[in-house]
Each structure stands twice: as C-alpha cells, then as structure tokens.
Amino acid sequence: MPVKVNCVHCGTPVKELEIDCPQCGKPVANKHASISTEQNPWARRTQVKKSNPMLFVGIAFLILSAVTTALYFIQYR
Numbered sequence: 341m342p343v344k345v346n347c348v349h350c351g352t353p354v355k356e357l358e359i360d361c362p363q364c365g366k367p368v369a370n371k372h373a374s375i376s377t378e379q380n381p382w383a384r385r386t387q388v389k390k391s392n393p394m395l396f397v398g399i400a401f402l403i404l405s406a407v408t409t410a411l412y413f414i415q416y417r
Contacts, residue, residue, distance in 0.1 A: 343356040345368070352363035361368050 344353045345356050346352065347354055347361040347364060347366070347368055349366045350361060350364040352361055354361055354363075354368055358368050360366065
C-alpha cells in the first residue's frame with residue numbers, strides 16, 4: 341500500500357513513489373535517491389564477501405613454513 345506524503349512545495353498529498361507533484365509539477369524528492377522496495381527495510385542483510393586469493397596464498401605459505409620447520413627439527417634433533 342503506497343504511503344502518502346505531502347509535497348514540500350505546495351503541501352498536496354502525493355504518493356511516496358511519485359517523482360513530480362501532480363499539483364505544482366515540482367519534484368517531490370531527489371530522483372537519484374535510492375528507494376527501498378523491501379517489505380521490512382530494517383531486516384538485517386547478510387553480505388557475502390568475495391574471497392581474496394592473496395589471503396589463501398599467505399595462509400598456505402604459513403602452513404608450509406610451519407611444516408618445513410617441524411620436519412627440520414625432527415630430522416636434526
């Protein structure tokens with residue numbers, strides 16, 4: 341159900357999603373403003389982050405270093 345808001349220029353009630361006021365013709369809101377069409381705008385969104393390949397390279401390097409160091413100390417102990 342569309343929400344009615346008042347035009348900031350002439351005070352005429354207009355639908356929330358209207359771009360121009362039907363009475364005075366002036367813009368009701370910023371045309372470039374984002375409009376949320378979600379049922380619940382306060383719902384928490386989960387964002388999936390893209391994995392960074394350098395992170396995997398760094399972790400692999402650390403694991404390889406730890407294994408190599410452990411094998412060295414086991415062999416020459």
